[in-house]
Amino acid sequence: LEAGRADDVTTVVGPLHHSDTGDVLEQLDHNERLALVRLMGDRFDFSALTEVDESIRLEIMEELPNAAIARGVAGLDNDDAVSLLEDLEPHDRNEVLSALPTFERLSLKRSLDFPEDSAGRRMQTDFIAIPPFWTVGHTIDYMRRERDLPDEFYQIYVVDAAYKVLGTVPLDRILRSLRGTPIESIMNTTLVLIDANEDQEEAARQFERYDLVEVGVVDENGRMVGVLTVDDMVDVIQEEADEDFRLLAGVGDEDVSDTTVDTVRSRVPWLVINLFTAVMTSMVIGLFNATIEQMVALAVLMPIVASMGGNAGAQTMTVTVRALAMRELDGGRLRRLIRREVVVGFVNGIIFAILIGVVTALRYGDVQLGAVIAAAMIINMIVAGTAGILIPLTLDKLKADPAIASAVFVTTVTDVVGFFAFLGIAGLWFGLF
Amino acid sequence: LEAGRADDVTTVVGPLHHSDTGDVLEQLDHNERLALVRLMGDRFDFSALTEVDESIRLEIMEELPNAAIARGVAGLDNDDAVSLLEDLEPHDRNEVLSALPTFERLSLKRSLDFPEDSAGRRMQTDFIAIPPFWTVGHTIDYMRRERDLPDEFYQIYVVDAAYKVLGTVPLDRILRSLRGTPIESIMNTTLVLIDANEDQEEAARQFERYDLVEVGVVDENGRMVGVLTVDDMVDVIQEEADEDFRLLAGVGDEDVSDTTVDTVRSRVPWLVINLFTAVMTSMVIGLFNATIEQMVALAVLMPIVASMGGNAGAQTMTVTVRALAMRELDGGRLRRLIRREVVVGFVNGIIFAILIGVVTALRYGDVQLGAVIAAAMIINMIVAGTAGILIPLTLDKLKADPAIASAVFVTTVTDVVGFFAFLGIAGLWFGLF
The missing domain is CATH 3.10.580.10 (CBS-domain)
Structure with missing residues (x-):
């Protein structure tokens, strides 16, 4: 169908709701998309472009002549037009604007003067x-x-x-x-x-x-x-x-339709940060080289303490990040939440200390090793609860988005504390320093 | 104010929007809440109860006599009434229903006959x-x-x-x-x-x-x-x-206002699962006891490979889980996404293999150790990308919610593969078995 039959394409795509036209565009590959938009010409409904992923929108807009964009935008509601134009380069945007009728131009300009992501950018200027x-x-x-x-x-x-x-x-x-x-x-x-x-x-x-x-x-x-x-x-x-x-997961501003290169670019920074913290954690373990050498069981068991702390920390952090995002935390509630999370960390610490302590004592036939891992578990679970709430809160107070960096900080804390507490207590207990 | 001055309380709370009344209720503690609702009596706007956390709603509804609930519910829109009644015990619910006027009773009954979380439960029955x-x-x-x-x-x-x-x-x-x-x-x-x-x-x-x-x-x-x-x-x-x-974080159906006991109860199952998988991972490490004994540096470095894989896996998994939730994945897109994630895993694997390989070689003055950790990193990053997409997809195909269990499975896979690949390659390379 993409072999140039403009009327046939228009007959099929023309009557669709713009959401559905957007879906059609997302299904096609790069060249087909452009061919479709070009074939339909002025019969193409530009509001379909507000329904596709940003990368596809930019790709299409960049290839189209500014005059065609101006014709398309002129037929749109103010808010849809703004959302198409705000992604354009300033130069192209001005060219499109100047090709528009005066009234549309002024009202679009006024909307675009409001800050990005403001209500002024999203509003419609038609009202009674x-x-x-x-x-x-x-x-x-x-x-x-x-x-x-x-x-x-x-x-x-x-x-x-x-x-x-x-x-x-x-x-x-x-x-x-x-x-x-x-x-x-x-x-x-x-x-x-x-x-x-x-x-x-x-x-x-x-x-x-x-x-x-x-x-x-x-x-x-x-x-x-x-x-x-x-x-x-x-x-x-x-x-x-x-x-x-x-x-929270460090996948930046990704769309499912992003290219491999974009995806790698968006994920590498987060992984680099994680590499730094992982190396830091490994240096903490390195402090206990001699201890591990004398008792390899420690190396086998240590990831359990770290992993449990990491999970408990992630639970508390998720609750806190969402509560912050939804503005559910004021003074009284906040104090209650902090108290609760620390107590929950302590209770869970006891529960899992007993479980893992018994399992370890049985597996290694060594009650003392069980006691050591149990003690480390309690410490790390309490730290996890505390870090899981205080780290996002601090980021929020510093006006940073708590979702962005909490996860790294929290797992770094629980890893470092987990390894340090376990290996440190073991070293002291068994006199391995 | 909670000392029984019904009229004063009503004057303050009465004119509020029901969202604001809901906020007031959430601020108060258990006894104050009940006192407020009782004092206001029939002047209490029951729609405020639709705005509070479920645990608070149930707490209040359980304490109120069914006749008072019936009077309160009678004044509500159908959808608000349904959302209050659906949480009640069947016995209480029937008692409330039978105290209502016939017309309201029938229309509420009809809504409640539709399955939980269906459109029929949320609809209003008044229309023109x-x-x-x-x-x-x-x-x-x-x-x-x-x-x-x-x-x-x-x-x-x-x-x-x-x-x-x-x-x-x-x-x-x-x-x-x-x-x-x-x-x-x-x-x-x-x-x-x-x-x-x-x-x-x-x-x-x-x-x-x-x-x-x-x-x-x-x-x-x-x-x-x-x-x-x-x-x-x-x-x-x-x-x-x-x-x-x-x-994804394993915090169940929690509200910020849940009690400590509820919170512990909601989080323990997830932590138990994590304990199992952590023990499993530790058993994999246990296989390499002898290897680690001869080369403690392996114990120091192994968490780096596992942690990087875990993060890369979480990135892919998050993208996949959200895409599934928003129904963005059909055949063509899915194939493209799988291909992309595997390639991204490979590219990121190469990037971080070089980084960590060089760092390790410098730190330990051992190029071979650097090569071993680099090889393990590439393997684990590819596995992370593959697992991050295939695990949620499989859960979705099995009609399970991919958000619920993906995180455990993915980190278990990346931990096991990370430790196994690194310790295994090292053992073979240095002949430490």
Whole structure:
């Protein structure tokens, strides 16, 4: 089909929902994608590009002439257009912008002036604002008459002459009210508004918290400049959770469709850090060369203490990182959580100290060795619980994303403490120094 | 304030949004919570209970008399009521249900008959359904007249006599159309409907994919039985991502507010599994007792190979688990991903083999030891990439949640292979068996 039959391709792809067109694009290989977009020409729905992985989007956008991008972008909602343009090189972006009609250009420029990942970048600039003295009938007539309404909307904004928001009216309330009802009397006046400079994650949390569907966005002077709708926030929530995931595992900003080279590049830094900490850990073991030489069983057993600590630390860390991400921790809860994690570490320490102590004593016929590994296990489990909570907290206090670096620090701590405690106690106990 | 001044408490807590009331409850301790709910009596907004952690919800519900729960639940939306009742013991649940008015009882019963975590449990049973031959004017008059409308709604459903959905009309479209317009001519006929028995995660994916705000839910005969709204789906998306997180780290179904005992109980199973695999790994090391005895440097270096493999495996595994959760993997993509991960493992293996090989050779003044650890590193990194993708895939094929058990399996594989390859190659090379 990719042999140039433009009309056939358009007949097949044209009527698809843009999410589905996006899927089609992801299925194709590099050349097929470009061929598809070129063949369809102006009949290609650019909003499909907002649905594909970033690497594919950039790949397509870079190959297309800026004039074609401008034509495609002109037909999009403001927020979709922004998300396509923000990834472009500044030079290309300006060329596309200058090819657009004045009104679109200005409104896109204004959105792009807000910081990256802010509510201003995600908002739509089409919304309905009416004065408070209108009646329901007046409002309905206005909407019946006016051709240039947003594609979809869920509430109407009541504003004063300076575009400051006085209230909001959900559409269902308009439909339930008699024509003569003054808008002022049915509007919601407990307002949830979002600052255009606010981070999109913060905005998403407001949506989640107050079950919002649409919310007004205001600039620094309190003037209404756009609206955020819940479908965009759903993507933000999904991305945010995903980001924490990836950061914890050190896989950077990867997509499944990334190339091998990109993937290697994104993963090497994390592995380099891990190599450093692994070498450090191995140097700690190196301190006990003489001890191990006299008692090889120690080398056999030592990874158990380290591994159990690593797992216990990861459990506490995961709980803490997620609680931080969801802003669930304030003073009282935090103290309670720290106390709980230390106690849990202690209790788990006792449980697994007994288990591994007995197993070791039986296997080596040496009760003292069992006691040594048990003692090391208790120490490492308590340290794991403490590190698992304090490390992400400290990173958060230092304004670093706790998801990104916690995992390395926590396992380094549990490895070092695990090996050091076990080999150290053994050395002292058996007089092997 | 908790000294019994019911009116004061009500004045403070009463006007809060139910999310905020939920926060207040979470701040309080066990006795204060109950005191608050009891003091406020019928003025307590039960929807606040849908906003607190499950453990707190159950704690409060168990202490309240069933009659009080019935009074509280009667004022709730169907979906909120279901989410409170589904956690109750069957006996208590039936008692609460039988204390409710007939209409509420039947509609709650019907929702509760759908499987747990299905769309039917999450849906609201209030919606507006009209026949196709009405006009816009007729519809608006109906909504102005009818008192018993849903609290909030975003679209209207056009149904036939058997309640089969023929189309949907967003409210904004009604507001834009003249009174004489037949509903049939403005309704959407490309329908997205969700089966009440469908899993809520599947439903949430539809919302995400098609940017929905509200969608009709139909029973097995295609009759409309309720609607799902996006605010409920936002919670589902959040929970789903969270669940994967927790499963990967082995922290079960924990809340930050869980007690120490609950936390220990939820984490021990995972640690027990880890203890088994750690002992298994240690037995692999035990095979090389004699080798280590002759060359203690091996014991010092071996954790490096295992740790690097473990990290590389976790990277691949995280990407795979998330891709599976988001249904991003079909045949073509899957083959590409497997190929990529194996190649990435090989490339990273070479990079880190050279790094660690050189460091080792310099530190021990022994080029051969450097070559041995380099060879083991390449092997373990390739194995890590392969295991990181094949293990979650296999679990998924076996209908197990890949998030739950992948982490143990992958690290066990990389530990065992890491130690075995390194100690084995060293033993052969230096003739230490």
